[in-house]
Amino acid sequence: MTAAPLLQVEDLHVEFATHGGTVRAVRGVDFSVDSNRTLAIVGESGCGKSVSVQSIMGLIPVPPGRIGPGSALLRGQEILGNNVVNGRDVRGSEIGMIFQDPMTSLNPTMTIGAQIAEPLQVHRGYGAGRAREEAIRLLESCRIPEARKRAGQYPFEFSGGMLQRAMIAMAISCKPALLIADEPTTALDVTIQSQILDLMRDLQRETGMAIILITHDLGVVARMADEVLVMYAGEVVEKGGVDDVFYRSAHPYTLGLKAAMPSNRDDSAQVLTPIDGSPPDLFAPPGGCGYFARCPYAMQACEDNHPESFDLHADHFARCWLHHEDCDVEATDVHRTTASE
């Protein structure tokens, strides 16, 4: 019998009541992640990446948010709507989270050291002195030079890359089983981005934590992920191992994302093809395929019938009618073109 995954999310739904109507932000999302593994979640702006993980972290304001139906099991225990499981606060203790903009989650009036020490005092019952020493050790492990001096400084005294390291130190302070990183490097230049990604991977090797990494950058996905979840308009449209999703892409939207991404080829004639159009209105999502209006392979049946998730082979799924046994059209990598072609 295979062990249950560390985190198993099934049929997750999240919506928001607004003056304009109900935004159906997340519509039946399934995924799982295991210790020592990294799951990347990709998809364009507004597709529900952040809302999905925020609902797991208990960060969705209710109201206007409404979560459910669905379930999120952490080691088999329901955490949707339950912040405390087995006497431990899931948020900050079992699951750490880092965001794109550290300044939104750091307190500008507290020293960095005090902010890292706080969860250790709250969740682990450390005394002030022990928590302060552990905060310094954590800053060192996140490669902050002169950690003891830095611990006594305020967020405004840190550069963007250093702040992100401090955020990581805070997120991992209670040795979480899962680290969720929502666009952690988008605001950083490429050198610092690379260092932060290396740091996350090294920490994973040391601690065995699982990572969920949300990113727009397929280069980051290729470098970091074991598994990839491609989201579109509040749904998972493709899911699989990183090689499957990159080299055997099975959904036209994934092909579109790849065509819009620069490759590593030394090819100055490379042409990037943006995906025309925009995602559907989540106030009234289409009954058929959400990608219908933008899909180069769209068939009449796609407009009216919501695609099933087709199981392609081991742990690789795509929600697209092209994989129906009665369909003989095959999605190929037609989006990537070069000027010489």
Ligand SMILES: Nc1ncnc2c1ncn2[C@@H]1O[C@H](COP(=O)(O)OP(=O)(O)OP(=O)(O)O)[C@@H](O)[C@H]1O
């Ligand atoms: N508090 C809220 N009230 C109303 N709608 C919301 C709220 N929070 C999120 N939404 C809507 O939910 C949808 C999904 O948002 P989400 O933040 O998850 O997108 P995302 O995929 O993370 O995008 P990005 O890449 O821009 O961060 C969007 O349509 C967004 O406008």
Ligand code: SF4
């Ligand atoms: S179901 Fe149809 S419209 Fe949707 S992605 Fe597949 S081919 Fe395109």
Ligand SMILES: [Mg+2]
């Ligand atoms: Mg987001």
